[in-house]
Amino acid sequence: MKNDFKIISFDADDTLWINETYYQDIEKEFIIMMSKYRNVEFVTDEIHKTEIDNLEIYGYGAKGFILSMIETALRIAKDDIKAGDIDRIVEMGRELINKPIVLLDGVEDILQKLTDAGYKLIVATKGDLLDQERKLRKSGLNQYFDHIEIMSYKTEEEYQKLIGHLGIKPEDFLMIGNSMKSDIIPILNIGGYGIHIPFHTTWAHEMVEEEIEQSNFQKTSYISEVAAILELKKKHKLFVLGDSISIQYGPYLKGKLTEYFIYDRKKGIEQALADLEKPVGANGGDSRQVLAYLSEESEKDIQYDVLLLNCGLHDLRVDVLTGNHQVEPEEYRSNLNEIIEIAGKISKKIIWVESTPIIDEIHNSMSKGMQRFEADVNLYNKIANGIMVGNNIDAIKLHDFTLNLGPKAFYDHAHFTEEARKLQAEFIAMQLISGLLNRNFIPTDNLPSREDLIKAGYPHGMATPGIPIGNRSIEWKRSNPDIVLYKPKGDNFYDNDNEHFLVFSAPKSDELMSVWTQSSCEARGDNHLVIARSSDGINWSEPDYLTGAKPGTDGKQASWGFPVVSKKGRIYIFFTREIDVFDNNRQGSGAMGSIYSDDNGYNWILGEDIPMPRSKYDNPDSIYPKNWIVWQMPVRDSKDKYITGYTLVTSAVLKPQPKMMWVNADSHSYFMRFENIDDNPEPKDIQITWLPNDDKGLGSKNIKHPDISTNQEPSLVLLPDGRLFATMRTMTGYICYSVSEDDGETWKEPEILRYSDTGEGIKHPLSPCPIYRMNNGQFILLFHNNDGKYGEFSQFKDNWDHNEANFLRNPTYISIGTFKENAYQPIWFNKPYKLFDTDDIAIGPKRTAEIATYTSFIEWHGKRILWYPDRKFYLLGKYISDELLETLKT
Numbered sequence: 001m002k003n004d005f006k007i008i009s010f011d012a013d014d015t016l017w018i019n020e021t022y023y024q025d026i027e028k029e030f031i032i033m034m035s036k037y038r039n040v041e042f043v044t045d046e047i048h049k050t051e052i053d054n055l056e057i058y059g060y061g062a063k064g065f066i067l068s069m070i071e072t073a074l075r076i077a078k079d080d081i082k083a084g085d086i087d088r089i090v091e092m093g094r095e096l097i098n099k100p101i102v103l104l105d106g107v108e109d110i111l112q113k114l115t116d117a118g119y120k121l122i123v124a125t126k127g128d129l130l131d132q133e134r135k136l137r138k139s140g141l142n143q144y145f146d147h148i149e150i151m152s153y154k155t156e157e158e159y160q161k162l163i164g165h166l167g168i169k170p171e172d173f174l175m176i177g178n179s180m181k182s183d184i185i186p187i188l189n190i191g192g193y194g195i196h197i198p199f200h201t202t203w204a205h206e207m208v209e210e211e212i213e214q215s216n217f218q219k220t221s222y223i224s225e226v227a228a229i230l231e232l233k234k235k236h237k238l239f240v241l242g243d244s245i246s247i248q249y250g251p252y253l254k255g256k257l258t259e260y261f262i263y264d265r266k267k268g269i270e271q272a273l274a275d276l277e278k279p280v281g282a283n284g285g286d287s288r289q290v291l292a293y294l295s296e297e298s299e300k301d302i303q304y305d306v307l308l309l310n311c312g313l314h315d316l317r318v319d320v321l322t323g324n325h326q327v328e329p330e331e332y333r334s335n336l337n338e339i340i341e342i343a344g345k346i347s348k349k350i351i352w353v354e355s356t357p358i359i360d361e362i363h364n365s366m367s368k369g370m371q372r373f374e375a376d377v378n379l380y381n382k383i384a385n386g387i388m389v390g391n392n393i394d395a396i397k398l399h400d401f402t403l404n405l406g407p408k409a410f411y412d413h414a415h416f417t418e419e420a421r422k423l424q425a426e427f428i429a430m431q432l433i434s435g436l437l438n439r440n441f442i443p444t445d446n447l448p449s450r451e452d453l454i455k456a457g458y459p460h461g462m463a464t465p466g467i468p469i470g471n472r473s474i475e476w477k478r479s480n481p482d483i484v485l486y487k488p489k490g491d492n493f494y495d496n497d498n499e500h501f502l503v504f505s506a507p508k509s510d511e512l513m514s515v516w517t518q519s520s521c522e523a524r525g526d527n528h529l530v531i532a533r534s535s536d537g538i539n540w541s542e543p544d545y546l547t548g549a550k551p552g553t554d555g556k557q558a559s560w561g562f563p564v565v566s567k568k569g570r571i572y573i574f575f576t577r578e579i580d581v582f583d584n585n586r587q588g589s590g591a592m593g594s595i596y597s598d599d600n601g602y603n604w605i606l607g608e609d610i611p612m613p614r615s616k617y618d619n620p621d622s623i624y625p626k627n628w629i630v631w632q633m634p635v636r637d638s639k640d641k642y643i644t645g646y647t648l649v650t651s652a653v654l655k656p657q658p659k660m661m662w663v664n665a666d667s668h669s670y671f672m673r674f675e676n677i678d679d680n681p682e683p684k685d686i687q688i689t690w691l692p693n694d695d696k697g698l699g700s701k702n703i704k705h706p707d708i709s710t711n712q713e714p715s716l717v718l719l720p721d722g723r724l725f726a727t728m729r730t731m732t733g734y735i736c737y738s739v740s741e742d743d744g745e746t747w748k749e750p751e752i753l754r755y756s757d758t759g760e761g762i763k764h765p766l767s768p769c770p771i772y773r774m775n776n777g778q779f780i781l782l783f784h785n786n787d788g789k790y791g792e793f794s795q796f797k798d799n800w801d802h803n804e805a806n807f808l809r810n811p812t813y814i815s816i817g818t819f820k821e822n823a824y825q826p827i828w829f830n831k832p833y834k835l836f837d838t839d840d841i842a843i844g845p846k847r848t849a850e851i852a853t854y855t856s857f858i859e860w861h862g863k864r865i866l867w868y869p870d871r872k873f874y875l876l877g878k879y880i881s882d883e884l885l886e887t888l889k890t
Contacts, residue, residue, distance in 0.1 A: 003230040005193065006168045008114060009149075011177030012125035012132060014199040015223070017139055018102045023065065026092050030069050033085060037077045047072045059152045061128030066093030097131065101138045105490055106224030106472065111144040113227050122147040124162060124175065126154055126182065154182040156190050163192070171216075176226065180212075188217055197223055219258055222490060225473045237303075239347070240265035241284045241293065242310035244276035245356050245424075248415060252425035257432070261306070266293065276415060279314055286314035286327050287335035294342045307347035308432070309339070312355035312384060313414065316376040320369060325376070332380060336387050344391075351432060352388045354381050354399040356424075358414060359407060366413040394431075397535040400509065401427050404602060431539035450839040470841040476874045479836040479851060483877030485514060485532065485540045485867070488844075494520040494528075496845045498875050500560050500631050500854045503867045507569035508600040511535050512860060514867070514875070515563050515573060518543070521845035522872065525549065527557040527587055529575060531601060537860060537877075546573065546604060547595055559587045562630045564642055567678040571597045572686075574610065576629060583624040583651050584665070590625050594683040607683030613690050617668065617697070619651035627651065631854055632715050632770060634674070637743040638722035642674040645714030645726060648697055655708070663766050663795055663805065664705055668697025669714040669728050671744045691744040698738055698750050700730040704796050710766065711736065711750060717773040719826055720819050727753060727771045731795070733787030734761040735769045739826060755815075756828040762815075763787040765795050765808040767850075771817070771827075772857040774864060779817035780880065782852055782866075784809055785832050791840075809850030811837035812868075816888045833888050835878070836868070844873040 013019035027047065034043045050068045058064030069089045074081055114121060123145050125132055132150045136142055147166070151158050163173055170191035177183025177196070184194035193216040218229050238261040240246055240253075247269060254263040268281025279285025284293065290311045315327035327335065343350050355377055364371045381399055388395045402409060402416070402424060409420035416424065450468060470478070476487055488495045500517040512534045519527045528548030534540045548558030561575035577593030578586055594607035618626050627649035634644035650666035657665050671691040681687075692698075699709030710731035717725050724740040728750060735753040740746060752761040762781070765788040772780045786808060788795040793807045813832040820828050836851045843849075852868040857880075859865075864880035 005174040006120065006172040007122060007166055008119050008174045009122045009124045011183045012123055014178045015176065015197060016107050016141060017104060020199060022096055022099045026096050029092060033088065034073060034076055037080065043076060046076060060126040061131050062093060062097050063128050101135055103139065104223060106222055110223050110226050111141065115144055121145050122149060124149045124151060126151050154186060156186045159186050160190055188214060195220065195226060195229060222473060224471055228473060236260060236305035237262050238306045238308060239304045240308045241290060242353060243313050244272065244283050246310055247272055247282050249421040249424040252422045253429055256425055256429035284311055287311045287332050288327060291335050291339050294339060298342050298346050302346050304347040306349045306351060307343050308351050308353060309343065310353040312380045316372060316380050318371045320371055329379060329383060333383050336384060340387060340391050350393050352384060352393055352395040354395060354397055357399055357403045362410060363413040396428055396431050398424060400535065430542060450841055468841055469847060470843050472843055475843050476870065478838055479870050479876065481876035482879045483538055485877060486875040488873060494526055496520055497522045497872050499869050499872045501867055501869050501875055502562060502633055502856045503858050504563055504565060504633060505860065506600055507565050507571065512537050513601055515561050517559050517561060523587060525586060527559040529558045529561040537865065557587055558593060560629050560631055562633060564634055564674060564677055566680050568680045570680045571601055579625055581624055583619050584627045584649055588629055588649060589627045610683060610686060615648060615695050617648055617650040619653050631713055633856060635716045635718055637718060637724060639743060642677060643671055643716065643744055645669055645671050645716055647712040663731065664702060664708060666708045667710055667712050668699050669711050670697045673744060692747055693745050698728065698747055700732055700736050700750050702731040713768050715770045717771050717779060725826055727769050729766050729769050731766055733763060735764045735783060754825060757824045766805065767809045768853050770855055775859050779827055780857060781815045781817055781829055782855060783813055785813040806846060806848035806850055807840060809853055810840060812852035830888060838871060843871040848872060
């Protein structure tokens, strides 16, 4: 999209601020109120019909909506209408008009950036004149706009009048809005430009099904991305060459990729659909036909940005008379090698898609003349995947994904239902876009430094003095991740906080799985657990909800879930489950909840709570639950039992907390060992030994309040000699550690962790300080390398104007530890190396600059991967390569 517009115009309602949500809430109340006269369906139809009929009379806006409700109520109830009902409708109207103006995320930021760039901005919106003027005045956004146009209707004729009044041509006008019908299509029809930013709720009257592919149109998810669209963003050419399966999921894939790609495929869809088993038209056919087609394209000097390739299901067809495959495996292998060689000449990027599964009994009972077998599908996929790995080409694992949809996904011998096609398209699109982003194939803005942002006055406000708020659409790149697992979708998805991020190997497939705690914002009361999965460690599924407060409800929270995988393949997840009463705080006080899965994490069963023993630090009234948190994956002890540490916070009833209670809360580290979990017990039958056995826990004196112990979040590793080693966060200004020689039954008194027996203490604020053991026998330690004071921030202040810890938890350093058999401190560490730095640029609703808190580590497929939250917002991955380890040694 070009960027030399003379005017950029914004719609107002649901583009700049929330609006339709309020209308829908009022409408729901009206429908419920009137359901005492007629049923809900009738009332719903009547109010919608009245609204549409009255548009010509009243236009758009709150007053017309109120009058339509009154008219509908009188028509429905007639003489039975109660005066109180009319009074309530009028009151609802007043409430609607007086709703607060809540700006959508990133609005003021983008208006400031566009103003600074010299663009002339206007508002073009529908609605009641007084109502819209009031909203603009209350929004505080008037300062950014040179002209306000409040229109009765948004038609091509009205836009022509507006553009004529402004004295410009349509091609010099860009309209940005949430409604395709009102904001975008009329502008495009007269030669202008449009950027569509969908809102999560849309009035039915404004909905359209039309798909648009024009160079003067762009769609995006966030208003913050407008600047990137105007400056850098372009669509890439994607060409699809595949079998009938790809033809069927193709339309849905095209829709999913609109934001990034110009979608194209081999021509002749109608011809191919006439008989899906005949490789004609858009059907790519077997590997011989794909090779021939690409050879012809190569001679034409055709070029694509991305080539999405698939063939195999035609190759492995078995002739029932001869028993021969249409293309035997060795020829298939040879053809694929040639295909990849030619494809590499005509495309910058090749993506392979696996062949989908076959159910032998279903397929071969329905198909005549030829057969297919799942064993052949697996063989041909294995051949293809081997070639792709050898050529460094990404392969999308569509086979296993589709197999997990089950037999109901098939509608005939080899093809899939409409719903299955949609899911396949979503899976491919997610992996395609994610993979390209991770490899920087799709460009984003260059990241400005903190100093650049401050100098430019960006954004319009500061999180704290001197701390800029970053552009969420590009800040994920600041820590230079190798993998992007998850980026929040926005305020309306309750996903702006992502932490306690634990990645582990799936027990029944060659996949990774990830569990984390998600919420709209930490401590806001809507914590829930989600899970995602990946077949290659790079491309991840959208997270699935597991348990906890569902978005948009006030249900009970599930927080700080941690997985335990039995040797028999059952996956348990235990978590802090909020109950009807809590002790110190809602998210850290509760029962030990459980869910488990026996089918590799696709379906989950809610288990019973795990009984937890009372300790001397718990509220004496047993009606109140314990204050406890686990944050890391368990490890195996010397007897091959899972053991994990947890923080036990003393009830404030027993020890009132000083100012800034959460950092000065009396707390101790405890442990739990799972004795029989490898036998797949039901949660109620799980046997846990609670440690240490003296009910004292591990404590460390808080240097500001010596009568308080602050010892939290123990991180465990097993030493080569069978002892357990734990690092713990404290309020001493340093990491503390302890050692157990009897699998956690007893522990040494915690003391400061040093680089060596005689070295300096390892400085660290009150923040997670995880330690991980690598397969090579060495250890990784993460820490922040400050003693709780960093610049203007200090965890020891008596009064906090803002959350000091948000800026003490950055940068993050890494150090490699080596086991010392006869040393006093069993692990010695080399000099710290700065691994991540957010440059103190804040992101997210907490406006935090912290990074790599609540991480996990795994070695998988020959790669060491550190998984980390970035500002408790993005979830990212970093390879701990051999080269990095060599750097750390020096």
